[in-house]
Amino acid sequence: MKRVLSTEKVSMRDVFGEILLQLSIEDETVYVLDGDLANSTKVDTVAMKNPKKFLQMGIAEQNMMSVAAGLATTGLQPWATTFAAFLSKRAIDQIQVQIAQPSLNVKMVGAYSGLLTGLTGKTHQALEDIAIFRSLANMVVLAPADSVEVKKMMEFAHKYKGPVYMRLARDPYPVIFSQDYNFELGKAVTLKEGKDITIISTGTQTSRSLEAAEKLEEEGISVAVIHMPTIKPLDKKAIIRAAETTGVIVTAEEHSIYGGLGSAVAEVLVEEKPVPMLRVGVKDRNAESAPNEELLEKYEISVKYVAEAVKKALKRK
Amino acid sequence: MNQTLSKENLAYLKEKSIEARRLIIETVFHAGAGHIGGPLSAVDVLVNLYFNEMNIDPQNPKAEDRDRFVLSKGHAAVGLYTVLAMRGYFPIEELKTFDALNSRLQAHPDMNALPGIDMSTGSLGQGISAAVGMALGAKLQKKDFVTYCMIGDGESQEGQVWEAADVASKYKLDNLVCILDYNKLQQFGWNAEGGGREIPVFEPEKRWEAFGWHVISIDGHDHVQISKAFKEARKINDKPTIIISNTIKGKGVSFMENQYLWHSRVLTGKEFNDAIQEIEMGFKK
Numbered sequence A: 001m002k003r004v005l006s007t008e009k010v011s012m013r014d015v016f017g018e019i020l021l022q023l024s025i026e027d028e029t030v031y032v033l034d035g036d037l038a039n040s041t042k043v044d045t046v047a048m049k050n051p052k053k054f055l056q057m058g059i060a061e062q063n064m065m066s067v068a069a070g071l072a073t074t075g076l077q078p079w080a081t082t083f084a085a086f087l088s089k090r091a092i093d094q095i096q097v098q099i100a101q102p103s104l105n106v107k108m109v110g111a112y113s114g115l116l117t118g119l120t121g122k123t124h125q126a127l128e129d130i131a132i133f134r135s136l137a138n139m140v141v142l143a144p145a146d147s148v149e150v151k152k153m154m155e156f157a158h159k160y161k162g163p164v165y166m167r168l169a170r171d172p173y174p175v176i177f178s179q180d181y182n183f184e185l186g187k188a189v190t191l192k193e194g195k196d197i198t199i200i201s202t203g204t205q206t207s208r209s210l211e212a213a214e215k216l217e218e219e220g221i222s223v224a225v226i227h228m229p230t231i232k233p234l235d236k237k238a239i240i241r242a243a244e245t246t247g248v249i250v251t252a253e254e255h256s257i258y259g260g261l262g263s264a265v266a267e268v269l270v271e272e273k274p275v276p277m278l279r280v281g282v283k284d285r286n287a288e289s290a291p292n293e294e295l296l297e298k299y300e301i302s303v304k305y306v307a308e309a310v311k312k313a314l315k316r317k
Numbered sequence B: 001m002n003q004t005l006s007k008e009n010l011a012y013l014k015e016k017s018i019e020a021r022r023l024i025i026e027t028v029f030h031a032g033a034g035h036i037g038g039p040l041s042a043v044d045v046l047v048n049l050y051f052n053e054m055n056i057d058p059q060n061p062k063a064e065d066r067d068r069f070v071l072s073k074g075h076a077a078v079g080l081y082t083v084l085a086m087r088g089y090f091p092i093e094e095l096k097t098f099d100a101l102n103s104r105l106q107a108h109p110d111m112n113a114l115p116g117i118d119m120s121t122g123s124l125g126q127g128i129s130a131a132v133g134m135a136l137g138a139k140l141q142k143k144d145f146v147t148y149c150m151i152g153d154g155e156s157q158e159g160q161v162w163e164a165a166d167v168a169s170k171y172k173l174d175n176l177v178c179i180l181d182y183n184k185l186q187q188f189g190w191n192a193e194g195g196g197r198e199i200p201v202f203e204p205e206k207r208w209e210a211f212g213w214h215v216i217s218i219d220g221h222d223h224v225q226i227s228k229a230f231k232e233a234r235k236i237n238d239k240p241t242i243i244i245s246n247t248i249k250g251k252g253v254s255f256m257e258n259q260y261l262w263h264s265r266v267l268t269g270k271e272f273n274d275a276i277q278e279i280e281m282g283f284k285k
Helices: A012-026 A044-049 A061-073 A084-089 A092-100 A129-134 A147-159 A205-218 A236-246 A261-272 A292-298 A303-314 B007-031 B037-053 B074-087 B092-097 B126-140 B159-170 B204-210 B223-235 B269-282
Strands: A030-034 A054-056 A077-083 A107-111 A140-142 A164-167 A189-192 A197-201 A223-227 A230-232 A249-256 A277-282 B068-071 B147-152 B176-182 B214-219 B241-246
Touching: A012 A030, A012 A044, A012 A107, A012 A147, A030 A044, A030 A061, A044 A054, A061 A077, A061 A084, A061 A092, A061 B126, A061 B159, A077 A084, A084 A092, A084 A107, A084 A129, A092 B126, A129 A140, A129 A164, A129 A230, A129 A249, A129 A261, A140 A147, A147 A164, A189 A205, A197 A205, A197 A236, A197 A261, A197 A303, A205 A223, A205 A249, A205 A303, A223 A236, A230 A261, A236 A249, A236 A261, A249 A261, A249 A303, A261 A277, A277 A303, A292 A303, B007 B037, B007 B074, B007 B092, B007 B223, B007 B269, B037 B074, B037 B147, B037 B176, B037 B223, B068 B074, B068 B126, B074 B092, B126 B147, B126 B159, B126 B176, B176 B204, B176 B223, B204 B214, B204 B241, B214 B223, B223 B241
Parallel strands: A030 A054, A030 A077, A077 A107, A107 A164, A140 A164, A197 A223, A197 A249, A249 A277, B068 B147, B147 B176, B176 B241, B214 B241
Antiparallel strands: A140 A230, A189 A223
């Protein structure tokens, strides 16, 4: 397969800032809205190099999202950016009423999603954003696995007419995809074939799932890994196919086990093809500030926990 | 005495106001639901906007360079619908579908459903921010259209209103004209000391001035004053304008005036007849 998982690590936010700068130069309708976190989300690249296309909205997320809606009605394509925690929780009513319901062409990018938010703790971690955005009608929900996919998704979102939510990670991740990777909305990506069990993962948890699968392979367990870059609309066929071919599923995400990818997959399996499954994710807990590796262990989403879930799930087969 | 409005225009607007009030009462009575006090306080400004002030074409409701209007106090939708119908955006007959299943006339305005609605509103505090986005969009694209937005005084308790006020002022949006429908009552609110209800937001003039806006205070039921205020607002440079429109909740129907219970209440048959009679007779004086 086209799996690379190189030792090269690139930060999603750096690529995000660069591509957004390019889009803002190439397309006169593209504007960037910032909730005063530009130097964290890396849209400061736009502020520095194409300041005319950068709109500071101050620390006021609700207003920022409604302003984005207003801008969109005048034919512009606003990219509203802040941390995933604030986007998904502080401004969700504005997003629903003024962006999702009227299906306006606003791109929403939640930086610092998940658990690993650079020693900022539970107020800045976003473990619910997938669940929240997924529950809104008309919404597209994306979770890239690496920096290449960020670029491809942004190119897609730029062409797509309608609201898109994309969650980004703060820290560098291994590069999985080659530059000729083609992102398709609502299509799962098989990164590794396997006979015994399938891991369905999204976002940052995809590289950890690949690592777990490799380790398990050494122990004689054949693990398929399917990356789900689009959580909404969900690739139901790929999920049903995985259930049919391997008969047991593990999901993995840097998100709460409630409402995220695991829930979405479970909904499909229960209705279409019931097979045993286990979810790897944060289990109904508020997290804390700590170094990355320690957080991954304590909140049970590290490579080790993915591998353990696979073994546990296999016993139910 | 004034050059803003000719005698004929003033008489025309007054007549439109009476017709709109009658349609508001009929629509709410027919639906057996809907807000009534707020639409009656807001309606003169709405009539003035659509029959005097705004550059719009009901035959081409999506025209790129049209003036925009956002009803941030979305619960006054009936007021806006009647004026849009009277202006020809859709048949007046359709007002009878207000609040009904599959109707384009939703309880709160839906921009995808009904021609003439520039932004979906209903959750308070959001409309004014969207209006800021429209005005900013006009500036960025060097377009000449003006964005108008009506907010409520109860709505002014939403923090987002002041987030919007701040950003509008920072971007010097002199192409944005807001109207505060200052009817001094909200759905329930606080008990006032010494009886009655507390005013939802005190000294709005001072607040808006502090946020860097140009402030005009008027009687929001007087078409001459409304027209003058709009004219003044269009001349202001580098600042957004807010018109503090002093109004009476339930205006035009004596038993509804200044009664918070008429924020949203269904009329009995007798009340309906009394209300229509008062509007047709009393208001013509």
